[in-house]
Amino acid sequence: MSAPNRYAFHVIMQRLSPAPFVRPLALALVGALGLSACSLVPKPEPDPALTALYQRAAADATAAADAADPDTEALRSGDAQELKGEIERLCGHYDDGSVPSSCDVTATDAGSVDTSTPATTQILDTIAQVPQESLPVVVPEFVDLAARGATLPALHSADLSTATNSTMKKEELSQDVEALTEQLKQEYALIYGLGVALAFADSDLQQRVTDAIAQHREIASVLEASFPAGTTAPAPEAGYSLDQYTVPADAATAAQFVDEALADRAESWAATASTAHAESWRYQSLIIAGIVAQEQAG
Incomplete structure (x- = not known):
């Protein structure tokens, strides 16, 4: 950062x-x-x-x-x-x-x-x-x-069940589940946007975008598995608006979109890790914040 x-x-x-x-x-x-x-x-x-x-x-x-x-x-x-x-x-x-x-x-x-x-x-x-x-x-x-390139552990699903987190305040656990939900939605949107960028990417950008799509699909999969019993993970939408970023239209704007979107994700995950309550959610969100920081650094 x-x-x-x-x-x-x-x-x-x-x-x-x-x-x-x-x-x-x-x-x-x-x-x-x-x-x-x-x-x-x-x-x-x-x-x-x-x-x-x-x-x-x-x-x-x-x-x-x-x-x-x-x-x-x-x-x-x-x-x-x-x-x-x-x-x-x-x-x-x-x-x-x-x-x-x-x-x-x-x-x-x-x-x-x-x-x-x-x-x-x-x-x-x-x-x-x-x-x-x-x-x-x-x-x-x-x-x-x-x-700066530190080795990070493998991703794992967080345990946000009330049984495991019985000593936590209910509202804090609820806040963690809300953050999990919002982050999964944002990951879906990023994956969609990266797919659009890939269509315009030149040879120098294609591998970076392909790697990012694979990485964030893994993140999304781990987040989906983190929802506790009695809650439902949101499903991906058919499409997402990209207006908050430079919309890919050629190789240059595709590269700009990737930089902007990953920077946004890095800030968002750092903020989520900074407000996490449950131990496993702190751990998982911190690792993801590190992963996205490494992606952003290139």
Whole structure:
């Protein structure tokens, strides 16, 4: 995700609620009960999932600096900075803007951080533990890494059944099913549009479009299999309007359509992954967001 798009994505997706404040009640209790009461006031702690991701990003940045890889160093340094800021935001701050000492996180010695697996794998393994409101910070990190060619796991269907997700709020599970429905409709529309583009594609574009059609048919198939019992997957329409994009009419406009449509899908899947609730839906939508980011990168 490019820097401008990533900034816009954060602005759109970041929740509007202010960061929690470490003040009035806790400070009042200390003042009223004396220093001995300090042990009664809970100390905010940094989120462990975000802390692990922060330390990994910092270790990657250090390794990239040692390897004279400025692009990766800049990317991972930026990731580490954003993750640290999110950790501190969740912890809260005092009236003077300082962060409680219990919320301090530091980058550990790079050699002590496990980097044996790709950073994208660590994010996928951690995504279920990431706070809901922090997903708009973590998802763009994953998408950027995927766009740089990270290996992604195979697609699998999500389990959105009430039995598996019995501890979830019903409205959250319903929101996931609604997102699943909308994304499947969008995949159908993309496949249709790619078929139109293929009719006008030149030899340089044909393989890219053919590969994209196969990829998104697989995505659609996985999404169809993700609908829980009692719900019905939408069927593809006979045709779709392409007016929101450059309509293919020759080789040049066909190429432009493919670029625009894949960019739109990449943004849409990143937004969906950033609002997913159920663990398997988070995992699946994040992988698809990575896949489409790789397609967009070419």
